[in-house]
Amino acid sequence: MSSKTAASLLLPLEVDSLCFRVERDDLLKDISVTVDSAGITGILGPNGAGKSLFLRLLHGLLEPASGEIRWHHRRLDKTIRRRQALVFQKPVLMRRSVAANIDFVLNSSTRSRQRRDEVLQQAGLYRQRSQPARLLSGGEQQRLALARALATEPEVLLLDEPCASIDSATTLQIENLLQETSARGVKIILVTHDIGQARRLSDDVIFMHDGRLLEYQSATTFFDSPSSPQASAYLEGRIVI
Amino acid sequence: MQDFSDAFGLAFSLIIGGDPDLIEIIGLSLRVSITAVVISALVGFPLGALTAVVRFPGRQTIAVILNASMGLPPVVVGLLVYMALSRAGPFGWMNLLYTPAAMIIAQSILVTPIIAALSRQVVEDMHHEYDEQFRSFCIPTHRVIGALIWDSRYSLLTVALAGFGRAIAEVGAVIIVGGNIDHLTRVMTTAIALETSKGNLALALALGFILLILALSVNAAVYGLRASARRLSYA
Numbered sequence: 099m100s101s102k103t104a105a106s107l108l109l110p111l112e113v114d115s116l117c118f119r120v121e122r123d124d125l126l127k128d129i130s131v132t133v134d135s136a137g138i139t140g141i142l143g144p145n146g147a148g149k150s151l152f153l154r155l156l157h158g159l160l161e162p163a164s165g166e167i168r169w170h171h172r173r174l175d176k177t178i179r180r181r182q183a184l185v186f187q188k189p190v191l192m193r194r195s196v197a198a199n200i201d202f203v204l205n206s207s208t209r210s211r212q213r214r215d216e217v218l219q220q221a222g223l224y225r226q227r228s229q230p231a232r233l234l235s236g237g238e239q240q241r242l243a244l245a246r247a248l249a250t251e252p253e254v255l256l257l258d259e260p261c262a263s264i265d266s267a268t269t270l271q272i273e274n275l276l277q278e279t280s281a282r283g284v285k286i287i288l289v290t291h292d293i294g295q296a297r298r299l300s301d302d303v304i305f306m307h308d309g310r311l312l313e314y315q316s317a318t319t320f321f322d323s324p325s326s327p328q329a330s331a332y333l334e335g336r337i338v339i
Numbered sequence: 340m341q342d343f344s345d346a347f348g349l350a351f352s353l354i355i356g357g358d359p360d361l362i363e364i365i366g367l368s369l370r371v372s373i374t375a376v377v378i379s380a381l382v383g384f385p386l387g388a389l390t391a392v393v394r395f396p397g398r399q400t401i402a403v404i405l406n407a408s409m410g411l412p413p414v415v416v417g418l419l420v421y422m423a424l425s426r427a428g429p430f431g432w433m434n435l436l437y438t439p440a441a442m443i444i445a446q447s448i449l450v451t452p453i454i455a456a457l458s459r460q461v462v463e464d465m466h467h468e469y470d471e472q473f474r475s476f477c478i479p480t481h482r483v484i485g486a487l488i489w490d491s492r493y494s495l496l497t498v499a500l501a502g503f504g505r506a507i508a509e510v511g512a513v514i515i516v517g518g519n520i521d522h523l524t525r526v527m528t529t530a531i532a533l534e535t536s537k538g539n540l541a542l543a544l545a546l547g548f549i550l551l552i553l554a555l556s557v558n559a560a561v562y563g564l565r566a567s568a569r570r571l572s573y574a
Contacts, residue, residue: 157475159471159474159475176477179475179477180477183475183476184475186471186472190468190469190471190472192469192486192490193490193491193572193573194489194490194573202486203476230571230572230573232572232573233571233572250476
């Protein structure tokens, strides 16, 4: 079975009237969307739009106040989460060597030195394999976090602003890695507020503002003629309130 | 002042001369306290980690009990262990009273709550940092606990050291269950108590200095280890 078919096994992603609330504060309001296409979906929007919360809900790290999330017509549960991987904005690396960080997530049946080295080579971290992970530079740490996520062979890869505070060379490396991963059939959902990155990578775009999903379009349509005034303002670089 | 200078002189000559009685006492003190700390760590690390990670009913109660037990009075522990191990007690058949084993049991009971309560705090802090990532990877609880204990190993070493400090310095429990028998259950603290009551202040002070030096060097060793761990960003 090719990985392309494997990825489509978790699609479509259906989100139905999703709300998320902290105390009486509605942080996500009535989000409904169906994502059926492979490739890279960018989630765009200004700070505080609820992009990261939405991503965490899609992964099942948070419980919605109401509404439902289904992956391939099944309600989100642990078995589905196991088939996904999430890369956080700030990488959480364990206090171990680079190689040991990868070993930790390879389960006992798939754990092999060869697999680990392969993943490290792919991320350009093979030479640093015995270094303490937390002494790597910011960009290397993020690459390791991505490599660790890929080591679990996810069918869906979720990323929360993976390039938020790293240099352009590393950003390019990460973007290349994401494109290769997507080409292998892994569905990627990427939260970013870097419009340039969304343009370079996304096949389709979800635009969020103030806890609401305002648009879900193909990337070309979204960037050429956004339908909401908020998205137009955002793309023009104006401050969106 | 005379006592102090005598004590220094005596301590120095005892150490340099390698006095066999002194070495025996130090050896037994270390054997009893280190064994007690190892046993306490084997119980206390997982217990602390479990209460830090797993949400179960009564978790807060256990945390309060552990914290409160950090201040268990050694004489009370000594008395309870004495009663349990005495001929009439439930474990009297084991014939452990007045043996180093009884002292190890008493010190383990004293030290386990300290190690468990302190490691709960250490592990809880790290758990906050790792929690989302572990949940994302769907890591099972037993692996989470193992990973947290391993990753906080250098902080836990300091926790074990706090337990060792408590064990090596306490006198109340070991004197009750050990009986301070020469060449059998005499450790540094009980020897100091005995020599002081005999008026042999110089020898008592000499033992006291050795106890201090011992505590200082163990602390320095662990401090050095932690510093190098921090350099490697492992702590």
